[in-house]
Amino acid sequence: MTAAETNNLTLERGMFKLMNVNAVIPKGKMTAIIGPNGSGKSTLLSLMTGLSDADEGTVTIQGKPLDNYSRSEFARVVSMLPQSKEQMPNITVKEFIEYGRAPYQPFFKQRLSEEDQRIVDWAMRTMRILRHEDRMFHTLSGGEQQKVRIAMALAQRTDLLLLDEPTTYLDIAHQLEVLDALTVLNRQKSTTIVMVLHDLQQAAAYCDHLIAMKDGEIHSAGSPKDILTRQLLREVYEVEAKVSFEGHYPIIIPKRKTIEEETTMLIVTNTSQIVKGSGEKLIERFDRIGQVERMEGFLGLEVLFTQNISEYDEVSIVTRWTSREAFQGWTKSEAFRESHQHRKTPDYILNNKITFQEVRIKRNPITDEDNAQIADTETA
Amino acid sequence: MNMKQRRRRRQVIMILAPVSVIISALLGIMIGAVPIALPDIWHALTSPVQSPTDTIVFDLRLPRVLIGLLTGACLAVSGAILQGVMRNPLADPGVIGVSSGAGLAAVITMVILPQFSYLLPAAAFAGAFISSIIIYFLSWDRGASPVKIVLAGIALNALLGAVMNGIMVMYSDRIQSVLPWLSGGLNGRSWHHLSFMLPYALVGLIVSILAIKPANLLLLGDNSAKLLGQKVELQRLLLILLSSLLAGTAVSVAGLIGFVGLVVPHAVRLLIGDDYRYLLPVSMLGGAALVTLADTAARTVFDPVELPVGILLACLGAPFFLYLLKNRSNWR
Numbered sequence: 001m002t003a004a005e006t007n008n009l010t011l012e013r014g015m016f017k018l019m020n021v022n023a024v025i026p027k028g029k030m031t032a033i034i035g036p037n038g039s040g041k042s043t044l045l046s047l048m049t050g051l052s053d054a055d056e057g058t059v060t061i062q063g064k065p066l067d068n069y070s071r072s073e074f075a076r077v078v079s080m081l082p083q084s085k086e087q088m089p090n091i092t093v094k095e096f097i098e099y100g101r102a103p104y105q106p107f108f109k110q111r112l113s114e115e116d117q118r119i120v121d122w123a124m125r126t127m128r129i130l131r132h133e134d135r136m137f138h139t140l141s142g143g144e145q146q147k148v149r150i151a152m153a154l155a156q157r158t159d160l161l162l163l164d165e166p167t168t169y170l171d172i173a174h175q176l177e178v179l180d181a182l183t184v185l186n187r188q189k190s191t192t193i194v195m196v197l198h199d200l201q202q203a204a205a206y207c208d209h210l211i212a213m214k215d216g217e218i219h220s221a222g223s224p225k226d227i228l229t230r231q232l233l234r235e236v237y238e239v240e241a242k243v244s245f246e247g248h249y250p251i252i253i254p255k256r257k258t259i260e261e262e263t264t265m266l267i268v269t270n271t272s273q274i275v276k277g278s279g280e281k282l283i284e285r286f287d288r289i290g291q292v293e294r295m296e297g298f299l300g301l302e303v304l305f306t307q308n309i310s311e312y313d314e315v316s317i318v319t320r321w322t323s324r325e326a327f328q329g330w331t332k333s334e335a336f337r338e339s340h341q342h343r344k345t346p347d348y349i350l351n352n353k354i355t356f357q358e359v360r361i362k363r364n365p366i367t368d369e370d371n372a373q374i375a376d377t378e379t380a
Numbered sequence: 381m382n383m384k385q386r387r388r389r390r391q392v393i394m395i396l397a398p399v400s401v402i403i404s405a406l407l408g409i410m411i412g413a414v415p416i417a418l419p420d421i422w423h424a425l426t427s428p429v430q431s432p433t434d435t436i437v438f439d440l441r442l443p444r445v446l447i448g449l450l451t452g453a454c455l456a457v458s459g460a461i462l463q464g465v466m467r468n469p470l471a472d473p474g475v476i477g478v479s480s481g482a483g484l485a486a487v488i489t490m491v492i493l494p495q496f497s498y499l500l501p502a503a504a505f506a507g508a509f510i511s512s513i514i515i516y517f518l519s520w521d522r523g524a525s526p527v528k529i530v531l532a533g534i535a536l537n538a539l540l541g542a543v544m545n546g547i548m549v550m551y552s553d554r555i556q557s558v559l560p561w562l563s564g565g566l567n568g569r570s571w572h573h574l575s576f577m578l579p580y581a582l583v584g585l586i587v588s589i590l591a592i593k594p595a596n597l598l599l600l601g602d603n604s605a606k607l608l609g610q611k612v613e614l615q616r617l618l619l620i621l622l623s624s625l626l627a628g629t630a631v632s633v634a635g636l637i638g639f640v641g642l643v644v645p646h647a648v649r650l651l652i653g654d655d656y657r658y659l660l661p662v663s664m665l666g667g668a669a670l671v672t673l674a675d676t677a678a679r680t681v682f683d684p685v686e687l688p689v690g691i692l693l694a695c696l697g698a699p700f701f702l703y704l705l706k707n708r709s710n711w712r
Contacts (some may be wrong), residue, residue, distance in 0.1 A: 049607060050606075051603055051606060051607070052708075070608065071610065071611050072609030072610075074607030074609065076609070079607060080607050081602045082601075082604060082607070085601075086600065086601030086604065087467075087601075088599075089599040089600070090649070090652075090653045090654040091655050092386075092656060095655060099596070099597060099600060100608070101609060102593070102597060102608040102609060103608055103609035107591040107593065107594070107596075108589075108592070108593050109593065110592065110593045110596070110657060128436075153607075156608070195543060216597035260670075300614055306388070
């Protein structure tokens with residue numbers, strides 16, 4: 001038995017698309033819709049409640065097409081907690097929750113019957129906000145406000161309750177309080193609950209059924225243990241993670257994305273051809289040229305001395321820099337100028353050549369060890 | 381403030397509001413070039429023999445006070461409803477061009493089509509409604525943004541004002557009869573004017589009581605109201621119609637009086653909150669009292685010069701509007 005079904009639901013709004021969504025909401029169960037931001041979760045909820053109209057496809061609520069419901073009839077069957085974007089009026093908690101009875105009242109009447117009163121009290125008890133009933137809504141914390149908003153939806157006494165991100169922006173204590181209260185509601189009144197959740201662990205722990213969405217389509221649906229896999233995380237969220245279950249509670253350990261670090265390096269090779277046997281002199285002279293190791297962006301220095309090639313020896317001084325700017329910084333430095341001032345090129349240097357090489361370096365911070373571990377858990 | 385204090389405050393205000401209406405009405409009759417004592421009012425209303433005092437009370441002061449009460453009530457309720465419908469604290473029929481729409485329609489009726497002048501309130505209503513719809517479409521985006529609504533209002537006011545001035549230049553031979561109306565006051569208003577506006581005002585004010593619940597639900601936002609079973613688009617249209625009827629009625633008799641629809645509902649909000657069950661009736665009574673008191677002051681303080689009440693109210697309302705613009709423009 002299904003509480004709600006969508007049939008080939010399609011909606012296109014600019015870049016955003018919802019394509020052929022066939023969602024099935026099992027009756028009396030708790031269902032979580034999961035998926036990355038912008039995957040169409042909220043849109044699906046607003047189509048299911050008639051807040052927006054689909055381009056194509058149908059929605060069936062408790063066996064009856066959505067279009068056949070009047071707005072107030074629908075409000076007695078389905079209630080929804082929209083995402084909290086609207087500024088709320090300056091009224092008390094109880095007055096706020098009393099609005100939940102509007103679908104049962106004639107259009108101009110706002111006085112509550114005894115039954116209305118009883119249901120409002122029940123809604124406040126279920127969400128554990130009875131002690132706040134006379135406080136002004138805007139003086140409550142975000143978590144308490146969310147509970148009040150949910151209590152208003154409860155006061156509609158519907159068989160189907162949809163919640164768009166009921167736990168987002170709440171601290172963990174409030175998140176669990178909200179989810180526990182919804183579980184109690186589901187168990188006691190067999191209310192069908194559908195919620196958009198971002199926390200996969202909570203979705204799996206609290207819900208009987210998961211619907212995973214990706215790019216406006218349903219990727220997969222089923223029980224948490226079947227759905228919540230390493231493959232789902234990879235395909236839906238593009239996240240590599242290790243997934244295991246401890247009872248109902250899934251444990252998801254994400255692996256950091258392999259981000260390739262890319263850096264460049266400049267290698268400056270200063271090669272001098274010198275009169276045979278004068279190498280020692282050149283190196284000694286180089287010793288006095290100063291302070292390159294203190295320059296910013298300096299990575300290292302090597303001196304290569306080659307003898308007996310032919311009629312001359314060769315000395316190469318290789319410096320490595322993080323960038324061309326770093327090298328130029330050195331050539332403009334005080335130390336460099338001082339060491340090159342008042343000095344003629346000694347006559348034992350026959351020929352001098354400077355070459356620059358720019359090298360690109362890629363590093364992968366994830367070691368093979370990590371990869372091996374993940375492969376292990378996959379085969380396990 | 382705890383609930384008990386809030387409840388007591390509400391009760392006190394719900395009692396004070398009608399009392400203030402009665403006091404302002406009595407003051408409006410008593411104060412003037414010829415001061416009138418309380419027993420004389422009673423005499424004027426009950427005695428069949430007409431003394432000169434009775435004539436002043438019955439023919440001059442009483443209709444003027446009654447028109448002031450109705451005008452104030454209409455403008456304040458119109459503003460209170462507009463603010464809810466547009467989800468915007470700066471919505472006031474005068475500020476956003478609704479009154480100008482009514483005014484233009486009224487000028488057209490009086491100057492170009494004088495044979496239909498008995499339809500003046502209806503024409504003003506139509507003008508107000510068209511202006512409201514224009515403003516609504518120009519500034520609506522999940523709630524009318526405060527900046528847009530004020531800018532659209534400025535533009536619409538300017539445009540309508542220009543057309544109105546154009547008509548008055550072209551028909552300058554006929555505007556003598558329009559001038560006292562245009563200045564936005566209650567000077568020289570009589571029983572004739574009262575009978576003229578009464579049916580429209582009564583219908584508007586009574587229907588506004590039915591608007592309380594939809595207006596309250598709209599405060600929760602469109603989606604929430606829809607999810608609570610409300611036909612939001614239809615209700616919004618009806619509420620705009622209603623506020624136009626009220627604004628048009630006031631304009632058709634009292635001319636362009638601004639800021640009542642802004643000052644009164646906001647003062648009431650500050651005292652007892654946003655709930656229309658209290659906001660609407662208290663605004664209605666508060667508007668009635670404010671316009672009547674202001675009119676009494678306007679015609680006596682600068683004696684022998686009689687100021688149009690609209691000028692006095694603008695002096696009061698404009699600073700308040702600026703205060704709101706500065707402090708509460710993040711309302712939605």
